[in-house]
Amino acid sequence: MEFNFDEHPHKRLNILTGEWVMVSPHRTKRPWQGKVETVNNTPRPQYDASCYLCPGNTRSDGSVNPPYTGPYAFTNDFSSLLQDTPEGNVNKNNLLQATSERGICRVICFSPRHDLTLPQMEVKAIEAVITLWQTEFKDLSTSHSWIKHIQIFENKGDVMGCSNPHPHGQIWAQSSVPVEPAKEGVQFLKYYQENKKSLLSAYLEVELESQERMILENEHFVALVPFWAVWPYETMIISKRQVQNILEFTEVEKTALAEILKQLTIKYDNLFETSFPYSAGMHQAPVNDGDHPEWHWHMHFYPPLLRSATVKKFMVGYEMLANPQRDITPEQAAKKLRDLSLEHYLG
C-alpha cells in the first residue's frame, strides 16, 4: 500500500501559523444523524423598518442612521474594545497575567439595501466597500498612533453568529497584535529572512504551477483552497503583488479584488444553493510599527457547511482539545468550487 493523499489520514502543515491540520479523507462516508441547521431562504425586503442597520432607522442606543446611499461606517454601539480603557497590568508570579487593551470597533454596512449580499452586489458597489475599508484603515491607523492592528472581517449568516442579515462587516482595531496575525507575522518574518521573498509569493508560485487547489484567478488576485485548509470549503484570496495592507492597492487592483470577491461568493452560494454562511477577513501587516517587508496581504474565508445547506462541520471535542481536523481533502473541495458556475443560482 502506498501513501495517498486522497485516501489516507494525514497531517498537513499550515505554513502561515506553523500548526498542523488533520485530514481524514475517508470520513465523509459516515452517516449523519446529528444536528441539522434551519435555513431561511425567504427573500428579504429592500428596506426593513425593524432593522437597525437600514438607512434612516434608529439604532438601539438611540442614534439615527443617515439616509446613506453607498456603504456606510459607524462605531459599534456594543463595542468589545473601547477607546477610553485605562492602562493596567496584573501579574501574580507569572501565573495570573492580564493587561488592559484599548480598541475601536466599527460596523461597515456594505449597502443600503437590506436584501443584498456581496455576491448579489454590482462589482462597482463592492469596489465602493473596498474604498471604505481603505478609508477606515487609513483613519484608524493615522489618527490613533496607539493602534497596532486592524482586523477587517465579515460574519455572514446566523449560523456564524451574525445577528442581522443586513449586509455588513466589522473592523476591530486595537492596541496590540492579536494571536492569529501574530503567529502569521512570525512565519512571514522567518521565511523572508531566509529567502528574501514573501512566504505567500513563494506559495503562490507552487499553487499556480500545480493548479490542483486553484478556484479563480485574475490579473491581480488568486482564490484557492489552501493546502492546509481546516474548514471543508475554506479558501484564501491572495494578491499577486506583495502588499502589506489594503492601502497599497491601486484602482485597477481594487476592481480586480471586487471581481474575485463577487465570483468567489457566487460560487459559494451555488455550492449548496443557499446564501452561504462564513466568517471572512483580511490579514495585514501591523500598523504604527514601522515597515514590514515580510507581510503579504491576504483574505481568509472560513465557511462552516460540510454536506449541504443544513449540515455543518463541528469543530468540537477532538478539534478543540487536540487538533483541527477536516473530513474531505482540500483538493476535492477545490475541484467542487472550481467546477461551479459563475452565474448566481438565483439568476
Add this chain to the structure above:
Amino acid sequence: MEFNFDEHPHKRLNILTGEWVMVSPHRTKRPWQGKVETVNNTPRPQYDASCYLCPGNTRSDGSVNPPYTGPYAFTNDFSSLLQDTPEGNVNKNNLLQATSERGICRVICFSPRHDLTLPQMEVKAIEAVITLWQTEFKDLSTSHSWIKHIQIFENKGDVMGCSNPHPHGQIWAQSSVPVEPAKEGVQFLKYYQENKKSLLSAYLEVELESQERMILENEHFVALVPFWAVWPYETMIISKRQVQNILEFTEVEKTALAEILKQLTIKYDNLFETSFPYSAGMHQAPVNDGDHPEWHWHMHFYPPLLRSATVKKFMVGYEMLANPQRDITPEQAAKKLRDLSLEHYLG
C-alpha cells in the same frame, strides 16, 4: 480611572498554551437578535430500538452491540484515524508539507441506559467509566508502541456536534502529539525546568488562596474557572496530586474524581435548567515517550452556552481570524457556578 478587571476590556495569558485571550466584561449588555438554538428537553426512554449505541442493537456497519450492563467500548465504525495507514511524506520546498498519521478511534458508552447523562448517573457508575478509561488508556499505550498520544473526550449535546444522545465519549489515539497538548507540553516543560515543580501545582496554590475562581473542591480534585477561560462557563478539573496520566489514580482518587465530575455536571445542568452541552476532555502526558515529570493531568470543559439554554457564544469572525474573546469575566462565571445547587434541577 483605574484599570479594573470586572469592567475594562483586557487580555489574559493562558499559561497552558502561551496564548492570550481577550475579555470584554461590559459586552453582555448587548441585545441579542441572532440565532437561538432549539432545545429538546423531552425525556428519553431507557432503551431506544433505533439507537446504534443501545445494548443489543445493530450498528451501521452491521456489528451487534453485546447486551452490556456497565460502560462499554468499541472501535468507531467511522474512525477518523486508521491503524493500517501506510507511512508517507510530502514536502515541496517546505511550502507543502504533509505526513501520514496512524491512529485508533474508540467509542465509550458511559451506560447501557439511553436516558442518562453523567450528572444523572450514580457515583459508582461514573467510577466504572473512569476504570474503563484506564483500561483503554493502558491497552492502547501498551499494545501499540507507535501510539504517542491518547485523547479522551466527550461531545455532549447536538449543538456540540454530538449525533447521538446516548451517553458516550470517545478516545482518539494517534502516532503523534496533536497541536493543543503539544503547546501545553512546551509550557509545562519550561515551567518545570525553571521551577522544579509542575505549572498546574503552582497555579493551583494561587487559586486555592484566592478562591475567586473556585467552584468545587474535594480531597483530591479541584474544579475552577481558569483565569484565562475562553468559553463563557469554561472550567477545568485539576488533580491536587501531580500525576502524568489517568493510570496513576488510586481507587480513592477515582472515587473523588467521579464525585467532582458528577457535581460539576449537575451545576452545569442547573445553570440554565437544561442538559448542558459541552466538549470535555483530559490532557495527559504523551505515551511511549519516556518519563514526563513536567506533565500534570487535568480535564477541560468547553461549554458553548452564554445567556440561556438557547443562546450560545459564537467563536466566529474576530475570534477565528484574530483572537479568542469572551463576554463575561471568569470571576463572574465562577461565582454563578459556585452559587448553584448540588441537587440536579430535575430532582
